[in-house]
Amino acid sequence: MYKLETVLKDIGSQRGFIENFLVMDVPNEKRLKVFDLELFDEKWELVHDSHSYNIYKDNIIAGNLSFYNTNKELLYSNPFDYKLNISSHNEEGASVLRQVLKWEKIGTKFNFTFQHHIFNLNTKEFIKQNILNLPGGVVFIKSSLLVLRAKEGRLIIYDYELDKIVWERDFSEECAYIDPIRVKETWRKGEIGQIYQYADDKLIITAGKYHTFCLDLKTGEQLWTLGFTATFILTGDEAFAYTNGGSIAKIDLKTGEILNSNGKFHKLPDLPQVSHERLGDIHISAHGSEMIYHDNSLWYLVHSNGYSFVVKINPDTFAYEWIHQVDTVEEIRDIKFYKDRMYLYDLGYQLHVYTKQ
Numbered sequence: 001m002y003k004l005e006t007v008l009k010d011i012g013s014q015r016g017f018i019e020n021f022l023v024m025d026v027p028n029e030k031r032l033k034v035f036d037l038e039l040f041d042e043k044w045e046l047v048h049d050s051h052s053y054n055i056y057k058d059n060i061i062a063g064n065l066s067f068y069n070t071n072k073e074l075l076y077s078n079p080f081d082y083k084l085n086i087s088s089h090n091e092e093g094a095s096v097l098r099q100v101l102k103w104e105k106i107g108t109k110f111n112f113t114f115q116h117h118i119f120n121l122n123t124k125e126f127i128k129q130n131i132l133n134l135p136g137g138v139v140f141i142k143s144s145l146l147v148l149r150a151k152e153g154r155l156i157i158y159d160y161e162l163d164k165i166v167w168e169r170d171f172s173e174e175c176a177y178i179d180p181i182r183v184k185e186t187w188r189k190g191e192i193g194q195i196y197q198y199a200d201d202k203l204i205i206t207a208g209k210y211h212t213f214c215l216d217l218k219t220g221e222q223l224w225t226l227g228f229t230a231t232f233i234l235t236g237d238e239a240f241a242y243t244n245g246g247s248i249a250k251i252d253l254k255t256g257e258i259l260n261s262n263g264k265f266h267k268l269p270d271l272p273q274v275s276h277e278r279l280g281d282i283h284i285s286a287h288g289s290e291m292i293y294h295d296n297s298l299w300y301l302v303h304s305n306g307y308s309f310v311v312k313i314n315p316d317t318f319a320y321e322w323i324h325q326v327d328t329v330e331e332i333r334d335i336k337f338y339k340d341r342m343y344l345y346d347l348g349y350q351l352h353v354y355t356k357q
Contacts, residue, residue, distance in 0.1 A: 001312070001322050002342045002354035006040055011351040016055035017338045021070050023060055025052065027349050032062060034070060037341075040353075044072045054086050056093065056121045061086060065097065067124070076124045084117065088138040093122040096138045096146065118160055128160055135165070139195045142217060153191045153207060157217065167220035175208030196232055198253055204232055204239070212241075214256060224256030228265075233293045240298060240315065241265075246286035248298075248318060266318050268300075274307055274325070282307065294337045297321070301332050301344075308332040310344060326352060 012025030012032075021043065022035040032053050033045040048063035055061070059075065060068045065084045067076040078084050082099055089095035095118070102113040116134055118127040136148030136156050144161040153172030158165050175190025190208030198204050203215045206229040214223040230241035234253070242248040247265040249258050260266055268286035276282050288302045288311075298313040308331055312322035326332055330346035337343070342354040 001357055002324070003357050004327070005341070005353045005355045008035070008040065008351040008353065009349070011345065011349050013345075013349075014052055015334075015336070015343070015345065015351070016060075017336075018055060018058055018060070018070055022351075023053070023055060024351075030063070032060070034060075034072075037338075043070075046072065049083070050085060054089065056089065056095075059121075061121075065119075084119075086119075087116075088140055089121060090141045093120050094127065094141045095119045095121050096141065131160060131163070134158065140197060142197065142200070145217065147195060147197075147203065147217075149192050149195065153189055155192055155195075155203075155205065157220070166218070169215075169220060171205075171207040171211070175211045177209040180209075193229055194231065196234055198234060198239075199237070202253075204234070204253070206230070206232075212256075214253070226251075226256050231291070233291060233298075235293055240291070240293065242288075242291050242300075244287055244289065246288065248291075248313075250315075268313075268318065269320075271302060271304070271309060271311070271320075271323055274305075284309070289331070289333055290335060292335060299335055299337075301335055303331040308346065310335060310342075328352070 012027050014025045016023045020037045022037055023032060025032050030049060030051055031045055031047050034043045036043050046062055050063035053060060053062045062068060065078040068074055084097040084099055087096045087098045097117040097119050099115045100112060101115050104111050114133055116131040117129045120127055134148060136150030139147045139149050144159050146158045146160055148156040148158055150156050154168060154170050156165055156168040171192060172189040176187055179186045179188045193206035196204040201217045203217050205213045209229060210227055212226040212229055230243050233240040237253050239251045239253055240248060241251050246268040248268060249260050249265045252259055270286055271284040273281040274284060282305050284304045284307060286302060287304060288300050291298055291300045298315050300311040300313055302309040302311055308326040308328055310324050311320055314321055326344060328346050330348035332344050332346050334345040340356045344352040
């Protein structure tokens with residue numbers, strides 16, 4: 001399976017891979033570092049004007065639209081004297097650049113005025129400039145369409161070539177729900193949770209606490225709906241939907257049908273107990289923070305009673321095939337696979353590097 005090779009310290013919360021290098025941000029600083037994944041040492045670092053960066057193909061895009069390769073050679077820089085930060089980009093290289101025109105403090109809140117530009121990361125040319133104050137945050141781009149998550153549960157599809165809203169939908173009232181945490185009955189408006197792109201021209205959207213929709217990207221037509229919300233892992237025309245409570249289901253994305261044998265969510269069983277020297281056997285529930293699909297298997301991160309695990313799950317039977325306890329007192333919050341290694345990141349800014357056996 002996988003065997004621990006080393007643990008890297010002081011690793012930031014944003015990590016990416018290019019060739020045989022790990023790119024990471026420095027915790028709480030406007031710096032990024034590049035590590036050699038063969039020697040496990042720092043290759044170079046860069047001070048820039050942002051707490052984040054982007055990776056696109058073999059380029060590192062730092063702060064104010066500055067492109068570097070893994071040798072720290074500057075390939076392109078912002079041609080203007082104002083800041084341009086990438087807010088979203090797609091696999092074809094179309095990106096949205098956000099420019100702050102004005103900000104003002106109103107009471108305890110800040111009000112920002114933005115101008116947006118569409119930029120091609122491949123050719124490093126502007127496709128469209130000076131789009132003033134888009135009505136929401138850009139989730140992703142498809143062709144000339146921007147998918148925007150706006151306030152009060154609104155989904156907006158905007159065509160930047162035609163400079164107009166194609167369609168929009170307000171989920172705030174139809175997906176309103178009673179807050180289960182409040183003692184008194186309190187209704188909350190249905191905000192949009194997750195948005196996924198499916199089959200190029202469709203959207204999977206979770207809203208409120210009990211609604212999932214499949215919508216046509218270009219028209220907004222509703223293709224199906226489900227009476228629950230979950231985190232979705234899309235694999236072709238199927239998806240795995242899982243909850244933090246440890247339940248999972250396989251979904252037919254063409255119809256919205258639950259493909260589990262009984263048509264219901266499968267409850268993942270508890271993990272084996274951990275023996276503590278002083279406290280005895282410790283119960284380990286199957287509540288987890290993240291699940292991904294890799295190499296025809298599901299990989300699930302579990303944190304229970306102070307212990308962290310990575311669990312390999314059979315995607316057909318949901319049986320556990322490998323349970324590994326991670327040697328850390330911190331919670332594991334991210335799992336990535338790159339080449340023949342597995343990388344587990346914990347909240348203590350540590351990266352646990354495993355080699356495939």
